[in-house]
Amino acid sequence: MSPSVIHHETNGHSNGVKKPHLDGFGTRAIHVGSEPNAETGAVIPAISLSTTYKQDGIGNHKGFEYSRSGNPNRNALEETLASIETGGAFGIAFSSGSATTATVLQSLGPNAHIISVNDVYGGTFRYMTRVAKVNQGLETTFLDLENADDETILAAIRPNTKLIWIESPTNPTLRLIDVSRITSLAHSHPSSPLVLVDNTFLSPFYASPLLQGADIVMHSLTKYVNGHSDVVMGALILPPQHAALTESLRFLQNAIGAVPSPYDCWLAQRGAKTLHLRMKAHGANALAIARALKASPHVAEVIYPGLASHPRNDLAYRSLAPHARKYVDAYIAAHPDAEGFPFGGMISFRIRGGMEQADKFLTSARLFTLAESLGGVESLAEHPAKMTHGSIPEAERALLGIGDNLVRLSVGIEEVEDLVADIEQALEAATATLSA
Numbered sequence: 264m265s266p267s268v269i270h271h272e273t274n275g276h277s278n279g280v281k282k283p284h285l286d287g288f289g290t291r292a293i294h295v296g297s298e299p300n301a302e303t304g305a306v307i308p309a310i311s312l313s314t315t316y317k318q319d320g321i322g323n324h325k326g327f328e329y330s331r332s333g334n335p336n337r338n339a340l341e342e343t344l345a346s347i348e349t350g351g352a353f354g355i356a357f358s359s360g361s362a363t364t365a366t367v368l369q370s371l372g373p374n375a376h377i378i379s380v381n382d383v384y385g386g387t388f389r390y391m392t393r394v395a396k397v398n399q400g401l402e403t404t405f406l407d408l409e410n411a412d413d414e415t416i417l418a419a420i421r422p423n424t425k426l427i428w429i430e431s432p433t434n435p436t437l438r439l440i441d442v443s444r445i446t447s448l449a450h451s452h453p454s455s456p457l458v459l460v461d462n463t464f465l466s467p468f469y470a471s472p473l474l475q476g477a478d479i480v481m482h483s484l485t486k487y488v489n490g491h492s493d494v495v496m497g498a499l500i501l502p503p504q505h506a507a508l509t510e511s512l513r514f515l516q517n518a519i520g521a522v523p524s525p526y527d528c529w530l531a532q533r534g535a536k537t538l539h540l541r542m543k544a545h546g547a548n549a550l551a552i553a554r555a556l557k558a559s560p561h562v563a564e565v566i567y568p569g570l571a572s573h574p575r576n577d578l579a580y581r582s583l584a585p586h587a588r589k590y591v592d593a594y595i596a597a598h599p600d601a602e603g604f605p606f607g608g609m610i611s612f613r614i615r616g617g618m619e620q621a622d623k624f625l626t627s628a629r630l631f632t633l634a635e636s637l638g639g640v641e642s643l644a645e646h647p648a649k650m651t652h653g654s655i656p657e658a659e660r661a662l663l664g665i666g667d668n669l670v671r672l673s674v675g676i677e678e679v680e681d682l683v684a685d686i687e688q689a690l691e692a693a694t695a696t697l698s699a
Contacts, residue, residue: 288347288468288586289539296343296532310529311335332517336528343532344488344498348462348480349584350473352503355512356496356528360463360483362521363497364390367426367459367479370515374400377426377456378419380440381405382433382663384461385652409438409575413448420452429477430461431470431582435611435647435671436664437566439575442582446476457508463487463638465607468542471584473502486638487608489534490541494527541640543590544676546605552674554602555683556612561690561697563613563668569606579606608674609637611647614690616697618667621646624693625670630677630685637673642682644672 286294299306311334316327327333341354348354357363364387371377379391383405395401404419408429427449431440446458459479460472466487472480482488484496501509516522523531546569553567568579583591583606591604614620624644625633631644635651645651647665655665674682 288349288584291346292343292538293536295346296339296341297536308336308339308529308532311525330525331520331522334522334525334528336525336532337523340528340532340535341498343535344467344482344500347535347538348467348473348482348500349471349586350502351480351500353501353506353509355499355501355509355516356484356523356531357498357516358521358523358527359495360481360485360497361386361390362519363481363483363499365394366512366515366519366521367481367499368395368401369399369519370512371401371425372399374402374423375425376402376404376421376423377428378404378406378408378416378424379428380408380430380433380438382407382436382438383428383430384434385647385654387428387430387461389654408440408445409433413444416445416448417452420449420454420456422454424452424454424456427456427458428461429458429472430464431472432464432568432607432609434464435652435669437464437568437609437611439568439578439582441578442472442475442477446478450476464609466538466542466638467584468539469546469584469587469607470582473500474584475582478502478505478508484531485636487542487545488538488638489531490538490639491530491534492636492639492641494523494530494534496523496527496531539586541676542587542607543605545608545674547594548676548679548682549608549610549672549674550601550603550605551679551683552672552686553610555686556610559687559690561615561694563615566611567603567606567609570603572602576603580604610672610674612670612672613666613668614670615694616668620693620697621668621670623696624689627692628685628689630675630682631672631689637671639673640676642673642675642677642685644670647671 314330318324337356341356344354345351391403406419429440442460449456449458457478460477461481462470462472463483463486480500482498484498550569553565553570556562556565568575595604614624628644631642634643635645647669648660648667652665
């Protein structure tokens, strides 16, 4: 029996049967996939480095043959991921988020059509337009899924449309997509394309896209799930009704071979155990930083859906995972003057000025390290136009609002007063020449 379900004795209600108790997010993250070892009693899984496994007879083995096809640490991590991505039944781990993207798109076969949110991660855009397009004839329609009306979205779906690719919030402008609306439209169309949601920015703590009708959830585990900037990994999580699709993707996982190492799986599983605690801290710190940026005369615009002033703040609240909503409701009750609620650790803002001011801000910050990636316990800052989204043509970046004055922050879990002070001094340093 899964440790996420504890059966109670009868108590005379509901025909003498009490509903089973369902463990919460943090409990599942700590226990599912980390059951004590039956032989040794070890509470923490051992790292299994073996690449091959003894068979007692031809084909008679203990579930493992060759580590590319299956490994105890990878299996344990995949079980954890399927449990914490609420609504999930199957987890599939890969050696990177990019390998995860590639495997999904390869599974569509030749000459397929997909619809992608237009404000998509640069690496995903690159694979869609420069790899899958060339190698398998994949055609991608990039659409503003935040603002497009129902008729526009339905009109974009073709007979060979096999997938709709969503990021929400998008990277780096944090546009918020109504996942329930998109999945409803997709599944109502005769082509019935699959809907994939890249849930990296919010993590399984803040959002549960499978509960909103998504067919596949993707994560760059490198980011929040691992949370310590020392692992490169990706994953897919699918709901119980997609067992056949899961098997197809597992076949590609094994055939392509872009699988994570046992040690990386062990690290990512360890990171997942504190995900609920870290995400609460990331969110609370990010809200404080967003408020400080909003109050600064050196900032032209702050983009954080958790702010009450954000135009999609209501959608942000409605899209919260059930366990996250409990936390957010308690936070709002305890902080009635918060001007919003925690909604992940990612913030983008436009500094007054241009490239010179953005560069000065990024090099003046002391605690916000100038570096790519996100989701670690430490705070990071980067320049999307020249760094993470440099592979997107300049004209298209301009249409998406990825200009020279846009800065993206990954707010860590340091002491919030220190982070606010660092932001304020970096802004002062960056804009000194404007006021001179």
